[in-house]
Amino acid sequence: MIARLRHLSGALLTRILLVETITILAACVLLPLLAQSVMRSSVAAIEKDMLRQQAQTLASAMRPAPNGAWRVALPAAEQPIYASGYDGRAYAVLDAQGHTLAASRFALPASWPADLRGPTPHRFEIGPLVGLSLPVRQGGQPLWVVVTQDQTQPGAVVDDVVRKFLGSYWVVLVGLLALMPLVNGIILWGSLRGLRRAARSAAAIHPRTPGARIEEDGLPAEARVLVHATNDLIERLSAALHQVEEFAGNVAHELRTPLATLQLQVATLGDAPQRAALEAEIARMSHVLAQLRDLASMENAAKxxxxxxxxxxxxxxxxxxxxxxxxxxxxxxxxxxxxxxxxxxxxxxxxxxxxxxxxxxxxxxxxxxxxxxxxxxxxxxxxxxxxxxxxxxxxxxxxxxxxxxxxxxxxxxxxxxxxxxxxxxxxxxxxxxxxxxxxxxxxxxxxxxxx
Amino acid sequence: MRILLVEDDAALAAALTGVFDKAGFAVDHAQAREDAELMLRAGHYAALILDRGLPDGDGLELLQDLRARGSTMPVIVLTARGTLDARISGLDKGADDYLAKPFSPDELMARLRAVLRRNGSFQGREVACANLCFDIDNQVLHIDGQTVALSQREGALLALLMRRAGLVVTKRLAEDQLFGAGDTLGSNAIEVYMHRLRQKLDQAGSGAEIVTVRGVGYLMRARQ
Structure with missing residues (x-):
């Protein structure tokens, strides 16, 4: 059981599937977050653009009023926007001292922060409001047109959009993601079949089998390189084994003649006490030599x-x-x-x-x-x-x-x-x-x- | 009796010559196939002891030529190869016996005597072992000069054993030699003759004994 688990954990297929699963899980978490953040930032850019346009419209609608005040003469089409205060839409015209020279009915707050009055258009947030202050020069006087709107509304829309999109498409998304490892698994399983066959043919090889090779057909190119190298290795090993056996046979052959001489000479010792001991040793050497010779002839035993x-x-x-x-x-x-x-x-x-x-x-x-x-x-x-x-x-x-x-x-x-x-x-x-x-x-x- | 020894290894040839000398054989020695050919043509040898690995070729080729010329000279092939295949090819090419190196002098002499007797080269058809001397033609056995009377089949059995003294005579070989194809014999017929023969030898004070190799056959050797 444990060996089987170890085998599975080492398998190429398991490794690939594991990495893919982790990637898919991370994608499931990160993809909505990323989509949300991208959409939010593009909404913010559109928002800023719209606010600037509004501020410019307001600036061009400013008319001087008596006693140094200003009046905003909005075209009729624009007037309903600021009439209700819906969406927090409001505007104000500020002078350099921060006094409100003109404002929509629902302009909030009553006093504006001082840092709005900079030399460049400035986006700001106050409470639930997001706004833009646009510096303008009217009648030689530095003025700032400030427009606001409720930021919660478009933000909520963005979230809704993302949620709705994912809500209806997550099945498709996850399905597509899950299909990937399945398809990969099938492709790999098929490719590895050749390897399993090669393993079986390798297991059946005996070093003395002449011309023994692992089956290379049907293997993926990457694996074929290894199997081909292994086949070369088998060939070299067989050749080496053959050489060793041949050498053993030759050694046995070369030693047998001197050993025969020795045995005949020992026999002439008569009844000398060493004779039996020498003969026993000669018998042992003969035995080992005979076995070396037999071993060499095992080369052809299979045939x-x-x-x-x-x-x-x-x-x-x-x-x-x-x-x-x-x-x-x-x-x-x-x-x-x-x-x-x-x-x-x-x-x-x-x-x-x-x-x-x-x-x-x-x-x-x-x-x-x-x-x-x-x-x-x-x-x-x-x-x-x-x-x-x-x-x-x-x-x-x-x-x-x-x-x-x-x-x-x-x-x-x-x-x-x-x-x-x-x-x-x-x-x-x-x-x-x-x-x-x-x-x-x-x-x-x-x-x-x-x- | 003169034999020709063809062996290229000088040390082994010297040792073999010593063994043959001691056994009463005169030995001529050739170191190569070419020398051996000349000596075989020139002289008459009772037997040839032939090594396979010669500097100018395989000894078996010499043997083949010899047999091709119609010679029936007993030949024992010596080989350092000694594998079974080599042995079989040696016997196929006309060797009478085959001996793998190394071998004991006793075994070599036993085999040499056996091939000489098989070939009828021992003139007078007298074989000896220890104090036994058997005249095969006349079926007369002498032990220490004393004559022992044998039946015809006892004599045939003794001749078989003495010709192959030191080697095993299988029970089947003994049966084939002693009894014709038409004879019906009990399973222990050989045992019966062997028992009688042993008794006669023992009573006469034989210096040779017949060893039973159970399930295989019999072997005659000098009493230890």
Whole structure:
């Protein structure tokens, strides 16, 4: 469950969808605010423009009155605007001292702030009113025409507009926004299908499979670069593995002739006390070399042809071949269950190699006097067991170490041999079982498909 | 008895020559295929011990030429390759036996004697093992100079074991050799003859023993 979550949180699709969702949520909050602010500022600009126009109309309607006063002679069309005080619409004409020279009926307030009377048009707000003072010169006298109107009214309109717009269109907006991740998700899911297929083909690759490649078709171009590079890597690794195996084979080959010389020379030592020890060491070296050679030939194991064969006949021939060595090393060997044919599907060369490895493994890891039993079952299994003679009660480690080596693939003999056996079993689509022998020692069983 | 050893590795050739000398064989040694060809044409050899990896070619080519000329000389091929495929191709090309390096001198000699006997190269058809000396043609067994009487089938069994002394004689091979196709035999027929043979050998103080390899066959060797 946790692994699945971790996988999901790391997925490209999840990441993209997450970023998109956050963006959409932020847009849902910020978009109305932004629209409101833009509309408010344009309303304020229009407002200022209208106020200036009004002030200019008023300025051009000013007529001198007796005793230095002024009269505003508005055209008939304009008069109703200031008649009711609706919307806070009002005007006043101020002189340099701040005295009101003329005003509409509902002009508010009675006294105006001094900073209205500047050299340039000035927008101001007093309480709920927004206004504009426009400096004019009339009859050589500096005057200011001040116009006001209620600011709450257009502001409320703006809010209403935004609210109304969003109210009727939010479904469409959110719908459109939500569609984006959905469409993106579908596109990505489709593109990633190629990647999933590539992953499956990569999982099926064995480094020894000749010409193994990850499927590049149907991949998005970005991913193809990686897969192509990976394919090149596989090729290089296979070549390296091939080289190593070939090298191991060559080393084994080169060492076998001097080792043969050594073995023949040691045999001439007569009954010298060192002879047995030297021969044991030579036997161990031969074993490792044989395994290196077998390992090198595993290269072609996958191509081996499988055919019906009598496992019993194969066991008898292999054991007969190894018997002189088994006896010379003071062990004995027997084949059980080979009286009647045991037909399996297999490759005689590879199975002989596997059986030889298991018997040599038993020879290498048991003391003199050990009985090695090669047993067959009619179902197509062959096992190599020893009686574990010499394994003391307090020395379980000896047995365990053999398996441990099998697990850790050390190069000191057993591990190598068992990995060869394992590989041969794989080629046969069989199964290698390791366990304790009923005789008391170790037991390795190959389960092979019946013919 | 003279054998030809074809081996390019001087150290191994020297060691092998020592082994053959000790066993009473005279050895000629060739280091390359070309030398070997000349020596084979010039002399008469009882057997050929042939290494595969020669400086001027694969030993198997020499073997093929030899067989093409109709020679039935026993040939044991030595190889450092030793994989099963190599072994099979060696036997296909006409080798009588095949030995992967390294090998014990005992095994080499056992195999050499076996191919020589199979080929009938041991004149007089007498085989020996420890204090046993068996005249196959006349079915006469001497142990320490004392004659032991054998039935015909006991004699055939002993000849089989002694020819392959040190090597396994599978039960199937023994059955095939001892009984004709028409013979119906019990499952333990070989065991019965083997038991009698063992008794006779033991009573006569044999220095060789017959080891039973259960489920596989029998092996004769000098008593340890």
């Amino acid at each position: 081996a042809s499988l055919a019906p064969l009598d496992l019993g006949e194969l066991a008898i021939a292999t054991v007969a071949d190894l018997t002189p060595r088994v006896l010379a090393e003071g062990r004995s060997i027997a084949v059980l269950g080979a009286e009647a044919p045991v037909m399996v599907t297999g490759n005689a060369g590879l199975l002989t190699m596997a059986l030889t490895n298991l018997i040599e493994n038993a020879l290498l890891h048991t003391p003199g006097g050990t009985v090695i039993e090669v047993a067959l079952t009619p179902s197509g299994a062959i096992s190599v067991a020893d009686d574990g003679l010499g394994i003391a009660q307090d020395d379980h480690g000896k047995l365990a170490r053999r398996f441990w080596r099998a697990d850790h693939r050390r190069s000191d003999g057993a591990g190598l041999g068992l990995s060869i056996v394992q590989r041969i079993v794989e080629v046969h689509r069989g199964r290698l079982e390791t366990g304790a022998s009923p005789l008391g020692g170790a037991c390795f069983t190959l389960h092979l498909p019946p013919a």
